[in-house]
Amino acid sequence: xxxxxxxxxxxxxxxxxxxxxxxxxxxxxxxxxxxxxxxxxxxxxxxxxxxxxxxxxxxxxxxxxxxxxxxxxxxxxxxxxxxxxxxxxxxxxxxxxxxxxxxxxxxxxxxxxxxxxxxxxxxxxxxxxxxxxxxxxxxxxxxxxxxxxxxxxxxxxxxxxxxxxxxxxxxxxxxxxxxxxxxxxxxxxxxxxxxxxxxxxxxxxxxxxxxxxxxxxxxx
Amino acid sequence: xxxxxxxxxxxxxxxxxxxxxxxxxxxxxxxxxxxxxxxxxxxxxxxxxxxxxxxxxxxxxxxxxxxxxxxxxxxxxxxxxxxxxxxxxxxxxxxxxxxxxxxxxxxxxxxxxxxxxxxxxxxxxxxxxxxxxxxxxxxxxxxxxxxxxxxxxxxxxxxxxxxxxxxxxxxxxxxxxxxxxxxxxxxxxxxxxxxxxxxxxxxxxxxxxxxxxxxxxxxxxxxxxxxxxxxxxxxxxxxxxxxxxxxxxxxxxxxxxxxxxxxxxxxxxxxxxxxxxxxxxxxxxxxxxxxxxxxxxxxxxxxxxxxxxxxxxxxxxxxxxxxxxxxxxxxxxxxxxxxxxxxxxxxxxxxxxxxxxxxxxxxxxxxxxxxxxxxxxxxxxxxxxxxxxxxxxxxxxxxxxxxxxxxxxxxxxxxxxxxxxxxxxxxxxxxxxxxxxxxxxxxxxxxxxxxxxxxxxxxxxxxxxxxxxxxxxxxxxxxxxxxxxxxxxxxxxxxxxxxxxxxxxxxxxxxxxxxxxxxxxxxxxxxxxxxxxxxxxxxxxxxxxxxxxxxxxxxxxxxxxxxxxxxxxxxxxxxxxxxxxxx
Numbered sequence: 001x002x003x004x005x006x007x008x009x010x011x012x013x014x015x016x017x018x019x020x021x022x023x024x025x026x027x028x029x030x031x032x033x034x035x036x037x038x039x040x041x042x043x044x045x046x047x048x049x050x051x052x053x054x055x056x057x058x059x060x061x062x063x064x065x066x067x068x069x070x071x072x073x074x075x076x077x078x079x080x081x082x083x084x085x086x087x088x089x090x091x092x093x094x095x096x097x098x099x100x101x102x103x104x105x106x107x108x109x110x111x112x113x114x115x116x117x118x119x120x121x122x123x124x125x126x127x128x129x130x131x132x133x134x135x136x137x138x139x140x141x142x143x144x145x146x147x148x149x150x151x152x153x154x155x156x157x158x159x160x161x162x163x164x165x166x167x168x169x170x171x172x173x174x175x176x177x178x179x180x181x182x183x184x185x186x187x188x189x190x191x192x193x194x195x196x197x198x199x200x201x202x203x204x205x206x207x208x209x210x211x212x213x214x215x216x217x218x219x220x
Numbered sequence: 221x222x223x224x225x226x227x228x229x230x231x232x233x234x235x236x237x238x239x240x241x242x243x244x245x246x247x248x249x250x251x252x253x254x255x256x257x258x259x260x261x262x263x264x265x266x267x268x269x270x271x272x273x274x275x276x277x278x279x280x281x282x283x284x285x286x287x288x289x290x291x292x293x294x295x296x297x298x299x300x301x302x303x304x305x306x307x308x309x310x311x312x313x314x315x316x317x318x319x320x321x322x323x324x325x326x327x328x329x330x331x332x333x334x335x336x337x338x339x340x341x342x343x344x345x346x347x348x349x350x351x352x353x354x355x356x357x358x359x360x361x362x363x364x365x366x367x368x369x370x371x372x373x374x375x376x377x378x379x380x381x382x383x384x385x386x387x388x389x390x391x392x393x394x395x396x397x398x399x400x401x402x403x404x405x406x407x408x409x410x411x412x413x414x415x416x417x418x419x420x421x422x423x424x425x426x427x428x429x430x431x432x433x434x435x436x437x438x439x440x441x442x443x444x445x446x447x448x449x450x451x452x453x454x455x456x457x458x459x460x461x462x463x464x465x466x467x468x469x470x471x472x473x474x475x476x477x478x479x480x481x482x483x484x485x486x487x488x489x490x491x492x493x494x495x496x497x498x499x500x501x502x503x504x505x506x507x508x509x510x511x512x513x514x515x516x517x518x519x520x521x522x523x524x525x526x527x528x529x530x531x532x533x534x535x536x537x538x539x540x541x542x543x544x545x546x547x548x549x550x551x552x553x554x555x556x557x558x559x560x561x562x563x564x565x566x567x568x569x570x571x572x573x574x575x576x577x578x579x580x581x582x583x584x585x586x587x588x589x590x591x592x593x594x595x596x597x598x599x600x601x602x603x604x605x606x607x608x609x610x611x612x613x614x615x616x617x618x619x620x621x622x623x624x625x626x627x628x629x630x631x632x633x634x635x636x637x638x639x640x641x642x643x644x645x646x647x648x649x650x651x652x653x654x655x656x657x658x659x660x661x662x663x664x665x666x667x668x669x670x671x672x673x674x675x676x677x678x679x680x681x682x683x684x685x686x687x688x689x690x691x692x693x694x695x696x697x698x699x700x701x702x703x704x705x706x707x708x709x710x711x712x713x714x715x716x717x718x719x720x721x722x723x724x725x726x727x728x729x730x731x732x733x734x735x736x737x738x739x740x741x742x743x744x745x746x747x748x749x750x751x752x753x754x755x756x757x758x759x760x761x762x763x764x765x766x767x768x769x770x771x772x773x774x775x776x777x778x779x780x781x782x783x784x785x786x787x788x789x790x791x792x793x794x795x796x797x798x799x800x801x802x803x
Contacts, residue, residue: 057634057635058634058635059634059639060635060636060639062636062639062640063636063640064636064639064640064643065643067639085279088287089287090279090280090285090286090287091286091287091305091306092286092287092290092303092304092305092306093287093305094303094672094673096671098300098302100300100302101295101299101302101722102724103295103721103722103723103724103725103726104293104302104304104305104724104725104726105304105305105306105308105724105725105726106305106306107302107303107305135635138634139632142632151633151634154634155619155622155623156274156278156619158619158622159273159618159619159622160272160273160274160619161272161273161274163272164274172618173618175643176618176622176643176646176647177647178578178617178618179578181271181272181456181458182456183454183456183465184454184455184456185454185455185456185457185579186452186453186454186455188576188579189411189413189455189579189580190411190412190413192414192576193414193417194414194573194574195573195574195576196574196576196647197576204269204271204272207271208268208269212269212272213269214272214274214275215274215275215279215281
């Protein structure tokens with residue numbers, strides 16, 4: 001039997017309220033102080049620490065604002081890998097698999113899950129390295145499929161709707177001034193010319209009044 | 221295989237063309253009409269919860285499941301094709317409404333000369349001066365034939381726009397270079413964003429003629445001639461790749477389906493995957509399909525209308541052995557020829573002030589047609605045809621719009637420096653985009669792949685397609701114009717050169733794939749006649765952009781609808797009375 005893995009995060013690192021769902025059940029956590037134990041769906045706790053540390057170098061928490069750590073990007077990635085995307089349910093995966101031209105994109109057999117599992121191994125004890133050493137390690141794998149996925153997923157986890165586990169407390173949308181899926185801009189579309197107009201962000205659930213159904217929760 | 225009760229007309233595919241054809245037949249005749257759609261049912265109320273960028277715009281939840289079926293691509297007949305394993309350069313839809321559910325709503329008429337492009341180019345340049353591999357040809361139909369059908373389609377959709385040429389009279393604010401229209405658009409244009417006004421002002425300074433793109437996204441509430449009432453667009457920014465949650469964007473589910481539901485002689489079957497059209501002695505007898513549980517059926521039908529997406533129209537004819545496969549080496553045969561996509565190019569521009577670019581809608585775009593067709597070409601550019609230039613306010617969503625910055629802003633594409641630059645430019649970048657005509661060439665075509673199969677073991681469709689020097693020149697010329705437009709609109713451009721790469725299946729261009737079952741006035745060079753009826757099997761009609769002998773600079777949907785209405789008239793008024801090949 002597989003041991004259930006948790007990622008332990010200092011609550012203060014993640015702003016506000018987090019919503020997790022495990023096995024279809026919604027679980028609400030008030031994350032203000034102490035540690036939050038997040039149930040992992042695919043990654044092991046060790047793997048999650050590595051991914052989390054790498055995402056924090058890709059999208060750092062620094063002078064320009066919060067980053068992947070505060071947004072909970074690792075939680076987003078864990079759920080994506082556990083869901084249909086992670087196991088390539090919606091990719092054409094019939095063979096033969098051949099080396100092709102770069103214009104044909106990724107042609108490999110490995111699924112995102114497999115790419116992560118193998119890629120994380122190459123990073124070794126990454127979380128224990130200094131930020132400078134972490135950066136040079138990542139610079140060494142920049143061209144790899146693993147790194148390119150990690151970078152793409154970090155941006156996705158920063159700015160997705162929070163129902164996917166990232167963008168915790170809408171921190172990504174606050175960072176860029178994106179208001180979320182508002183129902184109408186009919187009275188504003190032709191106003192505010194040249195001026196920043198930044199309505200308060202809201203999530204899909206806040207706007208619709210009930211939770212959505214993220215694709216990663218789809219049953220096999 | 222279970223034999224079913226015969227129907228008069230079986231239509232394969234429940235998108236714009238299939239449902240428009242069904243609506244004409246079911247509403248105007250007593251024929252029993254069955255539409256077979258392999259995807260799921262769809263309706264407006266499904267769409268409120270799809271305002272999620274990740275699942276819908278990035279993971280592409282509305283699209284055809286590529287795990288079940290894809291296409292393969294190679295750059296030339298000398299190389300081996302690889303499957304498109306994840307969507308990139310185009311996005312086939314699925315379910316009731318097809319790609320018409322997730323489209324942007326751009327609703328254009330084509331330029332008149334596009335329908336007679338071979339004759340037009342012969343006259344302009346002399347046939348001896350045209351490239352030997354050029355495969356463009358006349359359609360067997362003219363703009364004047366289609367004008368009334370364009371108007372019907374515009375009224376059905378509720379197109380919002382500003383006419384530039386009504387009955388020969390040039391009107392301010394519209395496109396003075398458009399084909400003459402009999403009527404002003406049903407609705408006024410969509411509102412202008414800040415970006416739209418900057419582009420319009422800049423273009424005017426250079427003496428060009430900016431105008432708003434005609435849109436099937438309603439600028440005002442609208443009741444169409446079928447009595448269907450829809451709400452006005454909310455500019456929510458979740459349009460392209462999404463269904464509309466208020467029904468403001470015309471989709472088959474909110475325009476045609478409510479009318480079809482009134483007809484007792486209409487039936488829609490979802491989850492039906494058609495594998496073959498069965499025919500004998502030059503007549504189709506019915507179709508074989510598999511339902512969602514894997515059970516096989518034979519559906520006898522008097523008339524079969526092939527109305528799937530361009531890719532599958534051609535593939536179904538191949539799999540059913542209807543027509544003569546095209547041979548690129550000899551130029552003989554017709555099925556699969558004249559594959560075109562679209563010439564797209566974007567020059568990135570950067571502004572001082574924020575655009576609030578999260579607001580927008582699928583067709584909200586300011587354009588110039590001063591370089592469309594060949595009106596502005598002098599002969600020195602090495603170009604036969606060009607296209608339109610625009611800025612688009614489709615609604616920038618946070619994931620896909622993050623990362624735009626002037627070249628050289630950061631040493632690598634991650635980390636502190638990159639993050640700061642991406643945040644700085646996030647709402648102050650845009651593009652001046654070319655939407656250009658992709659001409660057809662002898663060497664670009666579709667056939668069946670010898671290796672890769674779909675989920676039922678049927679061969680995939682194979683693209684043989686690459687850009688030629690003409691498309692590279694189109695992009696370079698558009699970039700030159702964009703570099704004059706940018707300063708006129710108060711923007712800067714970076715020094716990124718225009719793309720000269722080979723055709724790739726990764727970066728989105730448009731879902732405008734044309735050809736394969738092209739129309740024309742001779743069976744030697746076309747698959748269907750000018751009424752979209754198959755030359756060899758007269759009770760098979762093949763409708764949609766598969767009939768286009770070449771791509772237009774303009775988006776295809778309105779022309780798909782106009783050709784469908786014309787085909788329906790011919791079928792109802794002539795073929796049902798005398799079922800033979802129409803001349």
